[in-house]
Amino acid sequence: MKEIYLDNASTTKVDEKVLKAMLPYFSEKYGNPSSPHLKGEEARRAVEESREIIAKSISARQKEIIFTGSGTESNSFALKGLFFANYPEKSHIVTTKIEHDCILNACKWLEKQGAKVTYLDVDSEGFVNPKDVEKAITEKTFLVSVIHGNNEIGTIQDLKEIGKICRSKGVLFHTDACQSFTKTSLDVKKQNLDLVTLNAHKIHGPKGVGALYIREGIRITPLLHGGSQEFKLRSSTENVPAIVGFAKAVKISRARDSVKMQKLRDYFIKGLMEIPNIRLNGATGNKRICNNINISFRNIEGEAIGSFLSVKGVFASTGSACSSKSLEPSHVLLALGMSPLEANSSIRLSISKYTTKDEIDYALKEIKNTVERLRKISPLAS
Amino acid sequence: MTLDYSREVMKNFMNPKNMGEIKNPDGIGKVGNPSCGDVMWVYIKVGKKGGKEVIKDVRFKTFGCAAAIATSSMITQLAKGKTLREAEKITNKDVAKSLKGLPPIKMHCSNLASDTLKKAIEDYENKKLKKNKGKK
Secondary structure (H helix, E strand, O other), rough: OOOOOOOOOOOOOOOOOHHHOOOOHHEEEEEOOOOOHHHHHHHHHHHHHHHHHHHHHOOOOOOHEEEOOHHHHHHHHHHHHHHHHHOOOEEEEEEEOOHHHHHHHHHHHHHHHOEEEEOOOOOOOOOHHHHHHHHOOOEEEEEOOOOOOOOOOOOOOHHHHHHHHHHHHHHHEEOOOOOOOOOOOOOOOOOOOOOOEEOOOOOOOOOOOOOEEEEOOHHHHHHHHOOOOOOOOOOOOOOHHHHHHHHHHHHHHHHHHHHHHHHHHHHHHHHOOOOOOOEEEEOOOOHHHOOOOEEEEEOOOOHHHHHHHOOOOOEEHHHHHHOOOOHHHHHHHOOOOOOOHHHHHHEEEEOOOOOHHHHHHHHHHHHHHHHHHHHHHOOOOO | OOOOHHHHHHHHHOOOOOOOOOOOOOEEEEOOOOOOOOEEEEEEEEEEOOOOEEEEEEEOOOOOHHHHHOOOOOOOHOOOEEEHHHHHHHHHHHHHOOOOOHHHHHHHHHHHHHHHHHHHHHHHHHHHHHHHHHHH
């Protein structure tokens, strides 16, 4: 059976070049970077070279990049680490209603520890108004955290403008850039960023490794204590093969891949728009991540669409309540002002540099067929 | 996304039995609310067999996840040919069992199927009651 993988916002295939770069670090160059001998030095050098590559890619300095175990860990570290470094003098965080669950759930947990959190609304395409950020900042605010490219709807925020406001108010600015990294410009200097979350497995690198950019001079409390690795900020023996793979994935990423993906994305959207009674959720053009599509199909349910497509070999994701562990529709789609019914009728299709036009044509045919079948079953469509 | 559905669930989801409407049905059951989950409609046609009222035909329409569609398909198969009294006794557990199980988080979906069938039978009996009153 054909397998058309359209869930690259969840995770991606590891690039062959990445895998090849990683392999020696399992059974040949397996040293501990903290060891004071040649085997250790070999691993240490690999970690530092990787750090340099990732730092350069966002105009940061080498010592400003901390390797972590995931995007979730980087986000948790940023929020909790800064809270513990600033509390009780400062206790207020400004974030948005469309953050990834790991930011929202970390905020909810911090509220129990004494933090105050403002969750900003977004407009119908998912944009945060920088003026709302400005208005929300108080004397007690220590952090603004806004996702760069949204994981569900692909909307890309104006980081530069928000960052400028944060600088002028003397508040730290963090962004979760897991989805946007390497797909749209990310520059910590130009965009006024203080902390940035990155990870590898969304960009054809391995799972289990992330990074946090922390601008030099920022006070932050570590989550993990131990052997003082990662400039004493993240104790743990470094996951050397994954770090090497992460850097390789960054090194081989090309702007032309994003251009190609965006063209294919728009071709895909055009094809989908031939289906009656659907809507595209999120922004369009350059303000949408080049690989993201999110569509609501009126009167049919997203989990059913996804399950049907899965049998046909087309792998997608949904914002439907029926597929979530919480049985709640996507908080991101609700924040756009969509009804629970519309949110439950959505699917997300996310392509990669490997996606071909033929695959999209096949997926379009299967999606059209699926929607037609399920609408025949639905009492709402009649 | 297929959530560890059994083969029986997937079979009923991909190729549901008795899907559609009945023109001039004897009873209709409608359950659910689209804004908070699944919606199921069941149509029945009642006939007589050995002096007892039986479900001669039953069809469904469902808005919902794969499990909701599969349970709808299954209840129509379980109910067809049964007397009204027998059909009323079909439970959500019976439906889940006939589908060789449902993921725990999906057990609420099969509640819908037996509830909707019961509503359709109730609707038939209410109509009959009205008709009989009219005759008197």
